[in-house]
Amino acid sequence: MAHFDDIYDIAADGYGIITAAQAREAGAAPSELNRWCADGRLLRRGHGVYKLARWVPTPYDAYAEAVALVGDGAYLHGESVLAMHGLALVDPRAIEVATPKRVRRRLPSWVEPVTAPKGERTTSYEGIPSQRVADAIESCAGSVMPARLLEAAKQARGEGLVAASEYERLERELA
Known part of the structure; x- marks a missing residue:
């Protein structure tokens, strides 16, 4: 026991x-x-x-489980980072998890492994390994409307998830 x-x-x-x-x-x-x-x-x-088996669910459970299922060195990536923080009104069909290794294990359909870009800076939000919010906003430039990303950058800046210098850079790139 x-x-x-x-x-x-x-x-x-x-x-x-x-x-x-x-x-x-x-x-x-x-x-x-x-x-x-x-x-x-x-x-x-x-x-x-x-x-x-006996666990009171939280909004972050699925993100923590997705990262654990992908394995060591994995972290949240792209739209999933924005969804976890409630930014840009995104609702990805699967939780995107970046990993430096090849994933051979069978994963549920709601987990989407992607190859981690070399040298990408990571951090941890709510105890879950993650791509930095500023980098996630930047990586979503082709798939999310620029107006939504700009609003997400403003909201992230207000919540302290993005530094002032990162916000200014995102504002220039997304305008």
């Missing part, structure tokens, strides 16, 4: 999601994960990704 308490604490910090690697670091054996799935405490969501 002590191992499950540790697993629960880790998962609670990660929107109800825990990976097999995190469980191993906490001292839980793979057989314990299987047992907890069998008795209904965990739900297997994908290869090496588990979710607490």
Whole structure:
């Protein structure tokens, strides 16, 4: 039971999601994960990704789960970053997750892996690895109306998600 308490604490910090690697670091054996799935405490969501069965959902759960399903080094990208922050009125059909590695595992249809651009700066919002908001706005220039992106930049600046210099650069590029 002590191992499950540790697993629960880790998962609670990660929107109800825990990976097999995190469980191993906490001292839980793979057989314990299987047992907890069998008795209904965990739900297997994908290869090496588990979710607490009893978890109060938050608006960020799907984003955290998508990044965990894609694997190490993955982060939110493009329109998904804007959607997570409620910017530019975007509603992507799938959560776009960038990764530096090739993804061979089977992913649900609502997760779309993309190749991570080399040297892209990343950060973490609400504990979820992500492309920086300014870079996400810039990367959506071809798929989202410029007026919406400009409004998203203004809103992001007001919320402190974009620095003044980044806002000025986006304003010049989107005008």
